[in-house]
Amino acid sequence: xxxxxxxxFRLLEELEKGEKGLGADGCSYGLTDSDDVMMSKWNGxxxxxxxxxxxxxxxxxxxxxxxxxxxxxxxxxxxxxxxLPGVNGTDxxxxxxxxxxxxxxxxxxxxxRILVGLREHMAHPSxxxxxxxxxxxxx
Amino acid sequence: xxxxKRILKETERLRNEKDTGIKATIHGDNLRYFDVEINxxxxxxxxxxxxxxxxxxxxxxxxxxxKVRFLTKIYHxxxxxxxxxxxxxxxxxWSPALQIRTVLLSIQALLGAPNPDxxxxxxxxxxxxxxxxxxxxxxxxxxxxxxxxxxxxKEEA
Amino acid sequence: xxxxVGRERSYSNPGNGVGGSGxxxxxxxxxxxxxxxxxxxxxxxxIVIGDGERPSGNAFTRHEQRYRDREAREAAKAEKERLAAIxxxxxxxxxxxxxxxxxxxxxTQGVYTGAEDFKHKIxxxxxxxxxxxxxxxxxxxxxxxxxxxxxxxxVKAELGENDPEENEKKGKGKESTATSPSSSTPNIDHLTVPxxxxxxxxxxxxxxxxxxxxxxxxxxxxxxxxxxxxxLSNSPKVSSIAIPTQQLAPGEAVIPGRQVDGRxxxxxxxxxxxxxxxCFLYYPPYLNKTRCCDQEICSECFVQIKRADPHLPDHHQxxxxxxxxxxxxxxQSTTGTTGNAELLTSEPASCPFxxxxxxxxxxxxxxxxxxxxxxxxxxxPPATTSSSPASPSTPNVRRHHHLPxxxxxxxxxxxxxxxxxxxxxxxxxxxxxRAAAATALHTAAFLMNSTAxxxxxxxxxxxxxxxxxxxxVDPATGASxxxxxxxxxxxxxxxxxxxxxxxxxxxxxxxxxxxxxxLGINQPRSSxxxxxxxxxxxxxxxRMEDLEEMMIMEAIRLSLAEEEERKKREAKEQQKKDGSGSxxxxxxxxxxxxxxxxxxxxxxxxx
Numbered sequence: 036x037x038x039x040x041x042x043x044f045r046l047l048e049e050l051e052k053g054e055k056g057l058g059a060d061g062c063s064y065g066l067t068d069s070d071d072v073m074m075s076k077w078n079g080x081x082x083x084x085x086x087x088x089x090x091x092x093x094x095x096x097x098x099x100x101x102x103x104x105x106x107x108x109x110x111x112x113x114x115x116x117x118x119l120p121g122v123n124g125t126d127x128x129x130x131x132x133x134x135x136x137x138x139x140x141x142x143x144x145x146x147x148r149i150l151v152g153l154r155e156h157m158a159h160p161s162x163x164x165x166x167x168x169x170x171x172x173x174x
Numbered sequence: 175x176x177x178x179k180r181i182l183k184e185t186e187r188l189r190n191e192k193d194t195g196i197k198a199t200i201h202g203d204n205l206r207y208f209d210v211e212i213n214x215x216x217x218x219x220x221x222x223x224x225x226x227x228x229x230x231x232x233x234x235x236x237x238x239x240x241k242v243r244f245l246t247k248i249y250h251x252x253x254x255x256x257x258x259x260x261x262x263x264x265x266x267x268w269s270p271a272l273q274i275r276t277v278l279l280s281i282q283a284l285l286g287a288p289n290p291d292x293x294x295x296x297x298x299x300x301x302x303x304x305x306x307x308x309x310x311x312x313x314x315x316x317x318x319x320x321x322x323x324x325x326x327x328k329e330e331a
Numbered sequence: 332x333x334x335x336v337g338r339e340r341s342y343s344n345p346g347n348g349v350g351g352s353g354x355x356x357x358x359x360x361x362x363x364x365x366x367x368x369x370x371x372x373x374x375x376x377x378i379v380i381g382d383g384e385r386p387s388g389n390a391f392t393r394h395e396q397r398y399r400d401r402e403a404r405e406a407a408k409a410e411k412e413r414l415a416a417i418x419x420x421x422x423x424x425x426x427x428x429x430x431x432x433x434x435x436x437x438x439t440q441g442v443y444t445g446a447e448d449f450k451h452k453i454x455x456x457x458x459x460x461x462x463x464x465x466x467x468x469x470x471x472x473x474x475x476x477x478x479x480x481x482x483x484x485x486v487k488a489e490l491g492e493n494d495p496e497e498n499e500k501k502g503k504g505k506e507s508t509a510t511s512p513s514s515s516t517p518n519i520d521h522l523t524v525p526x527x528x529x530x531x532x533x534x535x536x537x538x539x540x541x542x543x544x545x546x547x548x549x550x551x552x553x554x555x556x557x558x559x560x561x562x563l564s565n566s567p568k569v570s571s572i573a574i575p576t577q578q579l580a581p582g583e584a585v586i587p588g589r590q591v592d593g594r595x596x597x598x599x600x601x602x603x604x605x606x607x608x609x610c611f612l613y614y615p616p617y618l619n620k621t622r623c624c625d626q627e628i629c630s631e632c633f634v635q636i637k638r639a640d641p642h643l644p645d646h647h648q649x650x651x652x653x654x655x656x657x658x659x660x661x662x663q664s665t666t667g668t669t670g671n672a673e674l675l676t677s678e679p680a681s682c683p684f685x686x687x688x689x690x691x692x693x694x695x696x697x698x699x700x701x702x703x704x705x706x707x708x709x710x711x712p713p714a715t716t717s718s719s720p721a722s723p724s725t726p727n728v729r730r731h732h733h734l735p736x737x738x739x740x741x742x743x744x745x746x747x748x749x750x751x752x753x754x755x756x757x758x759x760x761x762x763x764x765r766a767a768a769a770t771a772l773h774t775a776a777f778l779m780n781s782t783a784x785x786x787x788x789x790x791x792x793x794x795x796x797x798x799x800x801x802x803x804v805d806p807a808t809g810a811s812x813x814x815x816x817x818x819x820x821x822x823x824x825x826x827x828x829x830x831x832x833x834x835x836x837x838x839x840x841x842x843x844x845x846x847x848x849x850l851g852i853n854q855p856r857s858s859x860x861x862x863x864x865x866x867x868x869x870x871x872x873x874r875m876e877d878l879e880e881m882m883i884m885e886a887i888r889l890s891l892a893e894e895e896e897r898k899k900r901e902a903k904e905q906q907k908k909d910g911s912g913s914x915x916x917x918x919x920x921x922x923x924x925x926x927x928x929x930x931x932x933x934x935x936x937x938x
Binding site: 178 | 639681
C-alpha cells in the first residue's frame with residue numbers, strides 16, 4: 036500500500052505545478068480565489084489546438100474540486116462557448132465520461148490531465164471541424 | 175507494505191505529548207494524515223490562540239520531510255494565504271533525524287520569531303519591516319478573529 | 332528560503348540535538364517516485380484520417396504524436412521497471428535464503444519501499460569486508476529481559492516466510508539426500524555457495540542498477556544463473572566438485588553455521604539491541620556509526636541517504652518578482668541561458684544528526700564471523716568454536732574525535748553511488764543542450780519580431796518573455812524555479828473571466844495576454860496589449876502559433892536526439908559488457924547505463 040495523498044496536499048501539488056508554468060501542453064490552471072484555503076474553485080484555460088476550428092481561440096473553464104477530490108473527479112464547466120461532444124450545449128458542463136483520457140476516473144488523475152484531454156478531444160479528427168459559435172461568447 | 179514502524183511509534187509518542195502546546199491526531203483512516211493544533215507561543219502576537227494545521231507524511235518519509243499547512247488564517251510573514259509555511263527544515267534543511275514532534279515545535283518557534291527577511295507572504299513581510307508594532311497588532315487581531323481560544327480548547331478536553 | 336528560527340529549542344530528539352545550520356541537506360530532497368498513472372490508461376484518438384481531411388503539413392499529426400510518444404515511452408518505462416522489480420524480488424529471495432554475514436543479510440529488509448538506486452554490488456562487497464554493517468533484520472519491539480528463545484522467536488516472527496532456517500528445512504525436506512536437516516550442524520556443503528552468489532550478484536547488479544535495456548539482458552540471463560544456484564544449494568554433494576572450475580570466486584568463502592559459543596547467533600546479536608534513531612527499529616548493537624558525531628545508523632537507513640539531485644545553487648534562485656515585475660524578465664535575460672547549465676550543482680549528503688557535510692560511517696563488526704567472508708579473512712578462528720575477536724578493533728569503544736571523510740575505514744554515501752558525478756555531468760550537458768535549443772528558438776522569434784512593423788509592448792514583451800518561457804521548460808531551472816509573481820495563487824491574470832461579455836476587440840487583447848500566460852509567461856501587467864494596433868496583434872497571434880509549432884518541433888527533435896544518444900550508449904554498454912564480462916569492477920559501466928536511463932526519463936517527463 037502506498038501513501039494516499041490527502042485532498043488538500045494533492046491540490047497544493049497541482050497548484051504548484053500550475054504556478055511553475057510547467058503545463059506546457061497549451062493548458063493552464065490556477066485557483067480562482069487565492070485566499071480560498073479549501074482550494075475548491077479553479078480556473079482553467081485551454082489554448083485552442085492548431086489546425087482546428089479552435090486554433091487561436093482561448094477557452095476558459097471553471098473547475099470545482101469537491102470534498103472527495105481526487106477520489107471523485109472534479110466538476111468541469113466551459114465558460115467560453117464551445118460546440119463539442121461531451122460538453123452540454125446550454126450550460127457548458129463537461130461530461131468527463133465522454134473524455135477517453137479520464138473516462139475511468141482514478142485518483143492519480145489531475146486537472147491538468149482533464150484539460151489536456153479536452154484539448155485532445157477538440158483536436159480529434161471528427162471534432163476539429165465542428166462549427167463553433169462566434170468567439171468571445173460565454174455560456 | 176504496512177505502515178512503517180517509525181510512523182506508528184511517532185504517533186504513539188505524540189499521543190503522550192503534554193505541556194508543549196502541540197497536538198497531533200490521526201485524521202480519519204489515513205494513518206499518514208494528521209490534524210494538528212499548535213498553541214501560539216507566549217509573548218507573541220499569537221498568544222492565546224490555538225491554530226489548526228494539517229500534516230501529511232509522504233511515501234518516503236522520513237527521507238522526505240512531512241508536508242504541513244496552516245488551516246487557520248494567520249498573519250505572519252513566513253506563512254502565506256493558503257497556510258503554506260516557509261521553514262528551512264520543511265525543505266532543503268530537512269533531516270531524517272527530525273520528527274513530527276520536532277517539526278511542530280519548530281513551527282511553534284517560528285510563530286514566536288517571524289523572519290520578515292525571508293518572506294513567503296510579501297505584503298505581510300513588508301508591513302512587518304515598515305511598522306512592526308502595527309503588524310503585530312494585526313496579527314493579534316487575526317488571532318482573536320480566526321484562531322480558537324486556548325480556554326475553549328481546555329474545556330473541550 | 333531558509334528560516335532557521337528556533338533550531339536550538341526544537342531539536343531535542345533523538346539523542347543528539349541537531350544544532351547549527353548546514354548546507355542544504357541532500358537527504359531532504361524528495362526522492363524520485365516512479366511515475367504513476369498516465370501510462371496505465373492508454374486511449375488514443377487514432378490518427379485515422381479517413382475523411383479526406385488530412386491536415387496540410389504534418390503539424391496536427393505531430394501534435395498527436397507527441398502525446399503518443401510520451402505515453403509509449405512511459406508504458407515502456409513502466410514495463411521495464413516492472414520486470415526489474417520482479418528480478419530484484421527474486422534476487423532478494425535467493426539472497427535471503429542463501430547468504431548472510433554475521434547473522435545479517437546482504438539485501439534490504441523492506442524498511443523503505445522506494446526504488447533502490449545505490450550500487451548493490453558495492454554495498455554487498457563492503458558488507459562482506461565488514462566495512463558496513465549487514466542488513467540486520469530490524470525488530471519492532473525489544474525488551475532487555477527477553478530470553479534467548481524469545482529473541483530468536485522475535486527475529487523469526489519479523490522474518491516470516493523469509494526465515495532462511497525455515498526455508499532450509501523445507502528445502503532439505505524435499506531433497507532425498509541423507510543429510511541431517513539439523514540447523515545446528517555446520518553445513519559444510521555451503522562452502523561452495525560463493526560461486527553461485529557471485530554469478531548471481533553479477534546479474535543482480537546489472538538489472539537493479541539500471542532500468543535501461545539491461546534489464547532485458549539480465550532477465551534473459553537470470554534463469555540460467557538461478558538454475559545453477561539452485562542446483563548448487565540443493566544438491567550440495569555434486570556442487571563442490573562440479574562448479575569450482577567454472578568460475579573462480581573473487582576471494583569469497585563461507586563460514587557455515589548459526590551458532591556462536593553454543594548460542595544461536597540471533598540470541599547473541601539481539602540481546603542488547605539498539606534502536607536506530609531514524610527508522611526506530613531495534614538492531615544488534617553492531618551498527619554503523621557516523622564518522623562525525625558517532626551516532627548509530629542502520630544500513631537500511633544509510634543506503635537511503637544521498638546527494639541532492641543536480642540543482643541550481645540555493646542563492647541563485649530567481650528573485651521574487653512581485654516587487655518589481657517589469658524588471659524581472661530583463662534580469663533573467665541577462666542571466667543568460669547557457670550559463671545556468673554549468674552552475675548546476677549537487678552537494679555531498681550531510682549527516683542527518685549533526686549536519687556535517689560529506690556524510691560517512693564506520694563499522695565495527697561483532698567479535699565472531701559467520702556466513703560470507705573474504706578468503707583472506709577466512710583464516711581467522713571459526714566462529715562456531717570460539718568468539719575471540721576476529722577483528723583487531725574492539726567493538727563499542729566510543730570515539731572521541733571525528734574521522735575525516737577520506738579516512739580509509741569511512742564509507743561515504745558517494746561511495747555506494749559512484750555514478751553521482753556522471754549524473755551531474757549528464758544533467759549539465761542536458762541543460763546546456765536545452766539552453767542552446769532555447770537560444771535558437773529565441774533567435775528565430777527575434778528575427779520574426781524584427782520583421783514586424785510595430786514595436787509595441789506585446790512584441791517586446793513576447794521576445795524577452797519567450798526566453799523566460801523556455802528557461803522555465805528547462806529541467807535545470809524548472810527544478811528550482813520559484814513560484815509565479817502572484818505567489819499566493821495560480822490564478823490566470825488575464826484568464827478571460829474579467830468580463831463575461833468581452834467587447835469586440837477585447838478578445839484579441841485577451842488572446843495575446845492570455846496566450847502569453849498560457850505559454851508560462853507572466854507578462855507584466857503594465858504592458859497590456861491594449862495599445863497595440865490591430866495589425867500588431869495579428870502578428871502576435873501568428874507568431875505565437877509559430878512559436879508553439881517550433882516548440883513542439885524542438886521538443887520532438889530533442890527527444891529524438893536523446894533517444895538516439897541513449898541507444899548509442901546502450902550499444903556501447905552492451906559491447907563493453909560482452910567484452911569484459913568478468914571484470915571485477917562494473918561500477919563505471921553501470922553508471923553510464925543509469926545515465927542513459929535518466930536521459931530517457933527526463934525526455935519523458937518534460938518533453
